[in-house]
Amino acid sequence: MSRAYLNMGISEKIKDDLKNKIQRNLDRAYITRVLKILGTRPILSAYGSTFASESDKILNIASIKSLKNAYSGRYPVAYGSLFLPYEMIHALGLAPFLPEVMAGFTGGLGITDKTLKEAASKWYTPDLCTFHRSAAGAVELEIFPKPNFLLCANLACDAAQKTFYIDAVKYNIKDNYYLLEVPFTKDKTGIEYLANQIQNICEDIAKKTGKKLDMDKFSKTISLSNQFRHWAIKLNSIRKKLYNYPENFNGLNFILPFHGLAGTEDAVKVYRSMYFEFKKLLEVQDAAPKNKSKKRLLWLHLKPYYKNRIFNVLEENNYILGFEEINYVYWPELDTARPFESLAVKMLSHPLNGSIDNRICAIQNMVKDYNIDGAILFSHWGCRHSNGGARIIKDSLNKSGVPLLILDGDCLNKNNSSEGQMLTRLQGFIEIINSSYK
Amino acid sequence: MAENSSILTFEQFINEGTCTAFKERTVKKGQKIGWFCSYTPEEIITASGFIPYRIAGINKTKKAEGYFPINFCPFVKSMMEDLLENTAKNESFSGLIFTNSCDCMRRFYDVARNYLSGMPAFMLDVPRNRSALAVRQFINNIKNMLSFLEDISKKNIRIDLLEDAACLHNKKRAILSEIESTFISHIGFTAANYFKIMDYAMTEEPGVFTANLKKYLEYIKNAGKAMYCPRQSRPGRHAAANKYISKENSPPVMIVGNFIQENKLWEIFDELDCFIAYADTCSAVRYFKNITGLKKDCKHLYDNYALAETGSTGPITEKILTDIAIRQLYKPQCMRMADLSKKIEEINKNIDKYKIKGIIFISQKFCDNTLLFYPLLRQDLNILKIPSLFLEIEHNNLSAGQVKTRIQAFLEIL
Numbered sequence: 001m002s003r004a005y006l007n008m009g010i011s012e013k014i015k016d017d018l019k020n021k022i023q024r025n026l027d028r029a030y031i032t033r034v035l036k037i038l039g040t041r042p043i044l045s046a047y048g049s050t051f052a053s054e055s056d057k058i059l060n061i062a063s064i065k066s067l068k069n070a071y072s073g074r075y076p077v078a079y080g081s082l083f084l085p086y087e088m089i090h091a092l093g094l095a096p097f098l099p100e101v102m103a104g105f106t107g108g109l110g111i112t113d114k115t116l117k118e119a120a121s122k123w124y125t126p127d128l129c130t131f132h133r134s135a136a137g138a139v140e141l142e143i144f145p146k147p148n149f150l151l152c153a154n155l156a157c158d159a160a161q162k163t164f165y166i167d168a169v170k171y172n173i174k175d176n177y178y179l180l181e182v183p184f185t186k187d188k189t190g191i192e193y194l195a196n197q198i199q200n201i202c203e204d205i206a207k208k209t210g211k212k213l214d215m216d217k218f219s220k221t222i223s224l225s226n227q228f229r230h231w232a233i234k235l236n237s238i239r240k241k242l243y244n245y246p247e248n249f250n251g252l253n254f255i256l257p258f259h260g261l262a263g264t265e266d267a268v269k270v271y272r273s274m275y276f277e278f279k280k281l282l283e284v285q286d287a288a289p290k291n292k293s294k295k296r297l298l299w300l301h302l303k304p305y306y307k308n309r310i311f312n313v314l315e316e317n318n319y320i321l322g323f324e325e326i327n328y329v330y331w332p333e334l335d336t337a338r339p340f341e342s343l344a345v346k347m348l349s350h351p352l353n354g355s356i357d358n359r360i361c362a363i364q365n366m367v368k369d370y371n372i373d374g375a376i377l378f379s380h381w382g383c384r385h386s387n388g389g390a391r392i393i394k395d396s397l398n399k400s401g402v403p404l405l406i407l408d409g410d411c412l413n414k415n416n417s418s419e420g421q422m423l424t425r426l427q428g429f430i431e432i433i434n435s436s437y438k
Numbered sequence: 439m440a441e442n443s444s445i446l447t448f449e450q451f452i453n454e455g456t457c458t459a460f461k462e463r464t465v466k467k468g469q470k471i472g473w474f475c476s477y478t479p480e481e482i483i484t485a486s487g488f489i490p491y492r493i494a495g496i497n498k499t500k501k502a503e504g505y506f507p508i509n510f511c512p513f514v515k516s517m518m519e520d521l522l523e524n525t526a527k528n529e530s531f532s533g534l535i536f537t538n539s540c541d542c543m544r545r546f547y548d549v550a551r552n553y554l555s556g557m558p559a560f561m562l563d564v565p566r567n568r569s570a571l572a573v574r575q576f577i578n579n580i581k582n583m584l585s586f587l588e589d590i591s592k593k594n595i596r597i598d599l600l601e602d603a604a605c606l607h608n609k610k611r612a613i614l615s616e617i618e619s620t621f622i623s624h625i626g627f628t629a630a631n632y633f634k635i636m637d638y639a640m641t642e643e644p645g646v647f648t649a650n651l652k653k654y655l656e657y658i659k660n661a662g663k664a665m666y667c668p669r670q671s672r673p674g675r676h677a678a679a680n681k682y683i684s685k686e687n688s689p690p691v692m693i694v695g696n697f698i699q700e701n702k703l704w705e706i707f708d709e710l711d712c713f714i715a716y717a718d719t720c721s722a723v724r725y726f727k728n729i730t731g732l733k734k735d736c737k738h739l740y741d742n743y744a745l746a747e748t749g750s751t752g753p754i755t756e757k758i759l760t761d762i763a764i765r766q767l768y769k770p771q772c773m774r775m776a777d778l779s780k781k782i783e784e785i786n787k788n789i790d791k792y793k794i795k796g797i798i799f800i801s802q803k804f805c806d807n808t809l810l811f812y813p814l815l816r817q818d819l820n821i822l823k824i825p826s827l828f829l830e831i832e833h834n835n836l837s838a839g840q841v842k843t844r845i846q847a848f849l850e851i852l
């Protein structure tokens with residue numbers, strides 16, 4: 001038995017153990033205690049050593065550190081929706097907490113049955129996206145840390161702006177709720193409108209936390225964000241050629257560092273070390289360039305966060321995820337001297353903002369850059385924004401000779417997805433791609 | 439219950455020939471601009487020489503199903519069906535004005551552009567915040583809409599045209615408000631009739647419509663005098679023989695919902711003698727309310743912007759556009775807007791004003807903006823001890839029997 005395998009077993013065991021304990025003690029105080037213990041240096045490094053690969057290790061450590069801060073009570077907590085420019089939250093000295101991403105964790109922790117049930121009892125109907133329903137349930141159950149501020153954007157979907165508002169009412173902090181309105185088009189007036197909003201919100205929060213807006217800190221945060229961007233681009237360029245990933249690597253797990261940690265040392269560390277880890281693998285691959293028979297898929301939208309066999313089936317069939325839509329670096333380098341405007345440009349550059357043309361254009365670039373053989377759009381139940389464009393994406397990819405599988409399922413609620421059906425469709429899709437190569 | 443036989447419905451009234459005839463209710467090439475959401479400033483369309491026509495999803499969804507996923511707004515699907523149907527009949531619109539209302543509408547815009555070849559489409563970005571910044575941004579966006587329409591019509595939208603159009607639409611809104619108060623005060627005025635009027639209001643040439651509605655209002659007030667029975671004063675049973683007297687005794691309910699324009703549904707309300715005292719939907723009050731008192735309420739915004747900016751369009755246009763932008767953003771708000779407490783406040787005020795005893799919350803299935811408002815509304819109503827009924831419906835696909843039973847059961851507990 002290899003050491004890596006042994007470590008992986010230990011890490012899985014620790015995780016399962018933690019999972020069971022949290023399932024039994026589903027409350028904020030217990031989670032805070034667990035994170036406090038887990039977050040101490042020796043335990044954290046011992047925990048880190050149980051991971052099979054560097055990328056898995058640093059991802060887990062960075063996530064725990066970020067969570068620990070949010071639960072610690074030492075910093076004002078800001079709930080943030082996914083595509084917010086988190087640089088502003090870090091520059092303001094707030095601890096970010098991402099309810100949608102944490103809803104993904106509720107899937108991994110196996111507690112979505114409870115959170116969804118709680119949401120249903122509070123009149124969230126089952127037709128709504130489970131990320132938001134589960135997060136709403138977790139807020140109601142007081143599993144998530146108490147927020148001091150809630151910041152959301154209407155980028156991509158409509159849901160966060162509503163659930164966050166309800167959370168603000170629950171905690172009686174309606175005045176600390178902010179909706180960043182991202183204009184539909186990226187033009188001069190749109191940039192100005194968004195930049196003004198970001199600045200106003202930052203000034204307001206600074207005032208409420210009894211501080212002055214620290215422009216030096218903004219500039220440092222923006223510079224860190226640029227460094228993270230630099231390493232993320234370098235890492236992605238390696239992935240254009242790489243066929244063998246580190247053990248346990250799944251690019252769909254990196255939402256927190258890519259968004260929530262943008263503007264921190266941790267994000268720089270995650271992406272820099274991953275770059276070097278992947279670079280080594282590429283060197284090995286280049287030295288023995290045999291294993292290029294693997295097919296490369298592009299994954300669109302998110303994945304199921306509960307245990308499932310989708311990725312095993314892909315691996316068994318010699319398929320890898322050549323790239324994931326969520327890891328696309330879509331924004332230009334930020335200007336440290338103009339933080340608000342830069343962050344506005346970053347948001348407005350997101351391919352999910354505006355018309356579907358932006359998303360299609362980004363997808364077509366990824367198809368070309370990452371040498372893609374086929375694409376899978378995971379059609380998460382209740383996601384109007386992504387699924388609503390599925391037909392257009394399919395037609396557009398078909399025109400370029402890339403088949404697309406629209407895989408219906410639910411990222412969090414395993415009871416709302418039939419794994420058997422998903423796997424059958426996946427097998428069928430694999431056969432189609434394979435046959436086109438004969 | 440059918441309309442009182444002695445009072446004509448609006449539809450009967452216009453068909454009697456006393457009114458200027460409406461043009462054929464089809465879409466002729468080069469005549470109409472299609473729009474979808476009540477945040478669309480129709481006056482800009484009128485000023486550009488087109489007739490604003492609200493596409494209301496009158497067709498059952500068939501072909502449109504193939505363009506969207508299953509769990510997607512049924513109203514959007516039905517509107518797409520209308521567009522496909524029009525295109526098939528070669529009765530296309532001159533252009534379409536979409537709004538950035540919700541995820542489904544954004545994807546609808548994409549689908550329309552991709553699959554209705556050559557149809558000019560514009561996305562009007564409507565802010566969700568209410569602030570001076572948002573008003574300014576909205577004015578910019580309306581200016582872009584103006585340029586889009588100028589391009590299609592190949593004409594300049596002159597200031598006098600814009601002024602006339604704004605005035606015309608405000609007149610239309612004023613008379614619709616009068617109709618609304620008649621609707622709630624008049625025994626013989628059914629929900630089906632009220633919403634049919636809204637149908638016409640959103641699709642007919644505004645000048646002709648307004649003139650006709652004015653005549654109808656006079657007719658109602660005069661010809662129906664014997665039946666006229668303001669509820670607020672709770673008169674004696676002067677129309678004792680009138681079968682609508684039961685409506686007089688039914689507890690006032692409020693409808694809160696999104697785009698609910700289902701004849702069958704309104705007929706159910708009438709059959710059950712349900713007294714709708716206020717309909718907070720985007721085909722009712724959210725469509726026409728808000729023309730008076732606006733300037734006082736939003737004075738700070740006017741101070742900031744009126745005549746202050748001299749963009750390429752000049753100060754007078756700027757003033758008119760400011761009026762329009764403020765009216766739209768500060769009208770009774772839709773659930774898509776950011777500050778949901780304002781919506782709750784509005785509803786609470788109307789509960790008091792109209793002495794509401796119960797709320798029927800109706801949402802199109804899969805409408806996130808509306809469905810995600812209900813948890814908050816429900817909390818509020820629990821505090822106020824106002825019972826509510828939650829109805830999810832599928833546009834153009836109403837299970838009438840089931841809905842009727844649920845409304846009936848709800849009315850019984852009031």
Ligand code: SF4
Nearest residue numbers: 129131156157382383
């Ligand atoms: S899955 Fe879709 S609807 Fe759900 S949070 Fe993400 S973008 Fe929004």
Ligand code: SF4
Nearest residue numbers: 511540542696802805
């Ligand atoms: S009913 Fe809701 S989902 Fe449908 S178009 Fe209107 S706001 Fe959008």
